[in-house]
Amino acid sequence: MLRRLRSTLAALLRRTRFEHDMADEIRFHLEARTSDLIAAGVDPKEAARRARIEFGSMERYREACRDARGIRPIDDLRADIAYAVRVLRRAPGFAVVATLSLALGIGANALVFSVVNALVLRPLPIEHPEQVFTVQSDGDIASQSYPNYRDLRDRNQTLAGLAAYRISPVSLEQGATAVREWGYLATGNYFDVLGIEPVVGRFFHQADDLAPGVSPYIVLSYDQWQARFGGSRDVAGTSVRVNGRPYTIIGVAPPGFRGTELFYQPAFWIPMMMQPLVEPGNPWLDRRQTFNLILVGRLKRGVSASQAETDLNTIAAQLTRDYPTINAGMRLRLTQPGLFGDMFGGPVRAFAIAVLALAGLVLLTACANLAGLLAARASDRRREVAIRMAIGAGRGRVLRQMLTESMVLATAGGIAGAVLAALGARGLTAWHAPVDLPIQFDIIVDGRVLLFSFVVTMAAGALFGLLPALHASRSDPQSSLKGEGSTRFARRRWPVRDVLVAVQVALCFVLVAGCVLAVLGLQRSVTTPLGFEPDDAAIASVDLGLAGYDQARAAAFRRRAVAMLSGVPGVKTAAFANSVPLSIDQSTTTVYPDVPSGNPRADRRSVIYYQVSPRFFDAIGTRLLEGRGFDWNEDPHVPGRAVVNQTFAKQILRGAPSIGSHFRYAASGPPIEVIGIVEDARYRSLTESPQPVVFIPMLQSPNLTTVFVVRSARPARQMAAEMRRVLATLDPSLPVYDAESLHDMLGLALFPMRAAAVALSLFGLLAIALATSGLHGLVSYAVARRTHEIGIRIAIGAGARDVLAAVLTRTAWLLGIGAVLGAGTALLSGRLLATIVSDVSPHDPVVLMATAALLVLVGFVSCWAPARRALRVSPVTALRTE
Amino acid sequence: MPDRADLLPGTLDLLILKAVSLGPLHGYGVLLRINQISGGALAIEQGALYPALYRLEHQGLVATEWGTSENNRRAKFYQLTAAGRRRLREQTESWNRTAAAMAAALRARTGEV
Numbered sequence: 001m002l003r004r005l006r007s008t009l010a011a012l013l014r015r016t017r018f019e020h021d022m023a024d025e026i027r028f029h030l031e032a033r034t035s036d037l038i039a040a041g042v043d044p045k046e047a048a049r050r051a052r053i054e055f056g057s058m059e060r061y062r063e064a065c066r067d068a069r070g071i072r073p074i075d076d077l078r079a080d081i082a083y084a085v086r087v088l089r090r091a092p093g094f095a096v097v098a099t100l101s102l103a104l105g106i107g108a109n110a111l112v113f114s115v116v117n118a119l120v121l122r123p124l125p126i127e128h129p130e131q132v133f134t135v136q137s138d139g140d141i142a143s144q145s146y147p148n149y150r151d152l153r154d155r156n157q158t159l160a161g162l163a164a165y166r167i168s169p170v171s172l173e174q175g176a177t178a179v180r181e182w183g184y185l186a187t188g189n190y191f192d193v194l195g196i197e198p199v200v201g202r203f204f205h206q207a208d209d210l211a212p213g214v215s216p217y218i219v220l221s222y223d224q225w226q227a228r229f230g231g232s233r234d235v236a237g238t239s240v241r242v243n244g245r246p247y248t249i250i251g252v253a254p255p256g257f258r259g260t261e262l263f264y265q266p267a268f269w270i271p272m273m274m275q276p277l278v279e280p281g282n283p284w285l286d287r288r289q290t291f292n293l294i295l296v297g298r299l300k301r302g303v304s305a306s307q308a309e310t311d312l313n314t315i316a317a318q319l320t321r322d323y324p325t326i327n328a329g330m331r332l333r334l335t336q337p338g339l340f341g342d343m344f345g346g347p348v349r350a351f352a353i354a355v356l357a358l359a360g361l362v363l364l365t366a367c368a369n370l371a372g373l374l375a376a377r378a379s380d381r382r383r384e385v386a387i388r389m390a391i392g393a394g395r396g397r398v399l400r401q402m403l404t405e406s407m408v409l410a411t412a413g414g415i416a417g418a419v420l421a422a423l424g425a426r427g428l429t430a431w432h433a434p435v436d437l438p439i440q441f442d443i444i445v446d447g448r449v450l451l452f453s454f455v456v457t458m459a460a461g462a463l464f465g466l467l468p469a470l471h472a473s474r475s476d477p478q479s480s481l482k483g484e485g486s487t488r489f490a491r492r493r494w495p496v497r498d499v500l501v502a503v504q505v506a507l508c509f510v511l512v513a514g515c516v517l518a519v520l521g522l523q524r525s526v527t528t529p530l531g532f533e534p535d536d537a538a539i540a541s542v543d544l545g546l547a548g549y550d551q552a553r554a555a556a557f558r559r560r561a562v563a564m565l566s567g568v569p570g571v572k573t574a575a576f577a578n579s580v581p582l583s584i585d586q587s588t589t590t591v592y593p594d595v596p597s598g599n600p601r602a603d604r605r606s607v608i609y610y611q612v613s614p615r616f617f618d619a620i621g622t623r624l625l626e627g628r629g630f631d632w633n634e635d636p637h638v639p640g641r642a643v644v645n646q647t648f649a650k651q652i653l654r655g656a657p658s659i660g661s662h663f664r665y666a667a668s669g670p671p672i673e674v675i676g677i678v679e680d681a682r683y684r685s686l687t688e689s690p691q692p693v694v695f696i697p698m699l700q701s702p703n704l705t706t707v708f709v710v711r712s713a714r715p716a717r718q719m720a721a722e723m724r725r726v727l728a729t730l731d732p733s734l735p736v737y738d739a740e741s742l743h744d745m746l747g748l749a750l751f752p753m754r755a756a757a758v759a760l761s762l763f764g765l766l767a768i769a770l771a772t773s774g775l776h777g778l779v780s781y782a783v784a785r786r787t788h789e790i791g792i793r794i795a796i797g798a799g800a801r802d803v804l805a806a807v808l809t810r811t812a813w814l815l816g817i818g819a820v821l822g823a824g825t826a827l828l829s830g831r832l833l834a835t836i837v838s839d840v841s842p843h844d845p846v847v848l849m850a851t852a853a854l855l856v857l858v859g860f861v862s863c864w865a866p867a868r869r870a871l872r873v874s875p876v877t878a879l880r881t882e
Numbered sequence: 883m884p885d886r887a888d889l890l891p892g893t894l895d896l897l898i899l900k901a902v903s904l905g906p907l908h909g910y911g912v913l914l915r916i917n918q919i920s921g922g923a924l925a926i927e928q929g930a931l932y933p934a935l936y937r938l939e940h941q942g943l944v945a946t947e948w949g950t951s952e953n954n955r956r957a958k959f960y961q962l963t964a965a966g967r968r969r970l971r972e973q974t975e976s977w978n979r980t981a982a983a984m985a986a987a988l989r990a991r992t993g994e995v
Contacts, residue, residue, distance in 0.1 A: 025909055028910065029909050033910060064932075
C-alpha cells in the first residue's frame, strides 16, 4: 500500500521526468522494432510505419500507463480545474459576482461561527474543562453568599473542589497616583480547582485564605504583567499598593488565562479573605443574605453532573431548613461556565445561534442565486456539452467538469470569505465596550472555524452546482446539436430555476423583515420613555472606599462636592447615588411585605435598590408621582423611610394606600415607611418587564461607591469634564471614572440591540443585493432567449404592454409567490426575532408592508434594464438571429 | 494469422512475470521473450505491454533500472522482485490447476460421466 502511494507520489512530483521516461521507453521500443523489421528485409520507410501500426494507439497506451500509476484521477482533476478557470475567465462578470456573493455569504457564516466558537464551543483554557461547571441558583439570583458557599464547599461529596469568585475593582498604585483596575476576588482554592500553573512565582492556595485580612497577596494577569512590568521575572515578591495598602505580588497567570468569564479581561486575582479591605465599608463575608459570588466546581473523577446536582441540592435543602427566610426556594444547577453560567449565557448563546441561522439563510440565498445563474449558463452551454458528449466524454465526466466549475467558484469565495471573517474577528476582539468594566471578547479564527468554513464552502459548492450540472449532463447530444433544444428543452428546465428564484425571494423576504424589525425596534427603544431624562444630564463616579475614606469623611466629601457642583454656572441640580439606572452596576436587596402572608417563599422578593441623595429624582429626571423625596434634614439615626416605584407599590404593597404604608428588609426586621412613589423606569435593560425598585436615602445607608449626577443647561459632555475637574480640586489623588453624559452611558444598554440591528441590516442588504442580481439574471436571460419570439410578436403588431406582459408575468408571479412564502416564514419565526427586539412584533402590519414595498422596489430595479431591452427588440434583427 | 490465440484476461501479467523471471529485459525484450517462449502463438498489441509493465512496477512485482541495450542504446530494464517471484509461483500453480481441470473437463466422454 505504502509502496503504491510512493510510486504515485513519485510520478506526480517528478511529473516531467515521468513523461519523459515514458516517451523515451516507447521511442526505444519503436526504434528497436523498426531495426528488427529492417533486418528482416523490410524497406526502412515501411518498417517505421509498420512498427507504429503494430504498437497501436500511442496516446491510449500512454494514458493507460498513467492510469496504472494511479495519477489519472489527479490529472483529470487538474485538467478540469484548468478548464473551469478558462471557462470562468471567459465570463469574468459572472465569476466576480459569484465569488463576491459567496465571499460575503461564507465570510458572514465564518465570522458568526467564530463568535459562537468563542462563546459556546471553545473550552476554557484550563485543565480538563469538561469537568468544570458553574454552580448556579435557579431564579433571579444566580449567585451565592459566602456563608452558603462555605457550607456547600465543606459538605458536598461529589466535587473535587468548589471555588468562588467575584468581579471586583481596586485602586492600583501607578507612579504617584492610582488607577482603578478590575480583577477577581477569588477563594484560595480557585487556581487549584481550575488547574492553572503560574508562569512566574506562585499562586495563592487554600492555606493563604483562611482568615480575613491576613493575606495581602496579588496575582497579576499576563497582560497586566506585560503592561506594568514589561514581563520582568523579578516582579514576584515585590510590593504594590492596592487601595493604598502594600500587597505582595506572588505570581503571574499564564497568557490566555482570563479567569472563567469569556467577556472579561481581569488585571489581577486577590484572595477572597481580603474582601473587607478590597471593598471597604461593605464587609459581607459573614452575611448569608448577600448573594454576590459565582461558584465554580470541578467534579470528582467518575461523578456525573447530575449526581453532583443531586448532592448539592441535598445541601441546599438543609440550608433552606436552617435559614428559611434567606434561602427559601434555593435550587442549584450545574451550567457551562463562561458567561456567569446561564445568567448571561442563555440569552447570549441563543442570540449567537439565531444570528448563525440568519447567516445560514444569507448563504442559502447566495446559493439559490448562483444555482439560478449557473442553470441559465448551463442551458446556454448545452451545445458545448453536447459536443463533448458526442466525442466520447461520459456523463459522469461532464457532470464532474461542471461541478468542478462550481467548486472552483466556491473555493475562491471560501478563501475570500475566510479572510473577511479573520478581519471581522480581529475587529471584534479589538472592540472595547464603552464602559469602565474591561469587557473584551477573545474571538479568533482557529482550526475549528477554518474547518467550518471549509465544510460550508464545499456544501455551498455542491448545493449550487449539482442541480444545474445534473440538468446540463442530461441533455441529449443529438437534439441539442440539431438546435431543437432551445424550444423543447427550455420548457422542462424552467421550473427548477423558477423554484430557485421563488425560494430566493422568500428567503430575502424573511431577512428583510428581520432587518426592518430590528431597525424599527431600535428606533422605538430610543424613543420609548425611559422613566428618566438622559438629555442634559452628566455623571461622574468615584470610589471613596478604594481611596481609603471612612463613612464620616465620605459623607463630608459628598456634601462638599454637591455644594461645589451646584455652584458651577449653568447647573440646575446636583445629586448623587450609588448607581444610576441602565448602568452596568445594579444591586438587589430582598424585601418582605409588612404583614406576612404565611408563604415565606412568595413573600421574599428580590428588588433593585438605589441609595440616593436628596434631589436625585430631579437630577436624573424621574417624576415623583405621590408623596415626597428625601431632604438633607433626614436624621441618619432614624432609618425606616423609602421611596418606591409604581411596580413596587403594585406588587409588594399590594394596593394598600401607598404613601405611609410599610414593608420590611428582613422578615422580622423593622417596618419601613414609604414616603414617595416615582414613575417606573428601565433599570437593567431596555427590554425588561417592569421591575420593582426601592430608593433608600444615602444619608441613612451610606455606600462608598458614588455617582454624581448633574442636570445643567450646558452640553452634557462638557459638563462631565467640568465635574471631573471639580472633583479633582476636592481630592487630587481620587480616581474619577465614568465621567460622561448620561446619553453616552446608555450606549451599553442599547448595545445588544445595536449589534442586532447592524447584523440584521447587513444580512438584509446582502439578501437584497442577491435577490436583485438573481431576478435581474433571470429576466435578462428570459429576454435573451425569447428575442426571436418577441420579434415575431412585435412584427405582428404587439404593443409595449403585450411585450412587457410576455416577459414579466412570470417574474411577477415568482415575486408574489416568494413574498407569500417569506411572509409566512417570517410570521412563524417571529418569536425568535422578538427575543432580540423590544416592542416590535413581526405581526406588525408596518413591518410586513415595508418589507413588501422594498421587494416591489427590488423587482422593479432588477427588471428595469432587461425590460427596456425587450421593448427595443427590432423584429428584423431578431428574426435574423436564428 | 489464424493460428494465434487471443490472450485470456489476466494472463498477460503472468507472461510478463515469467519472461522477466528468466533475466532482466527491456520492454521490447519482454515482447520478444514472450513471443519466443510461447512459440509466437499469443497475440497482443505491442503497446498493451507497457500499461501492464507500469502496473506491475506500481504493485512492486518488478523493479526497473535504466541501462544500456545490446546495441548501446539507453533502455529501461525490468527485473523480478522477491514479491514478483512469489506472485509468479502462486499464479503458475493456480494456472496449472485451472488448466489441468479444464483439460480434464474437456477430455470427458459420454461413457465416463
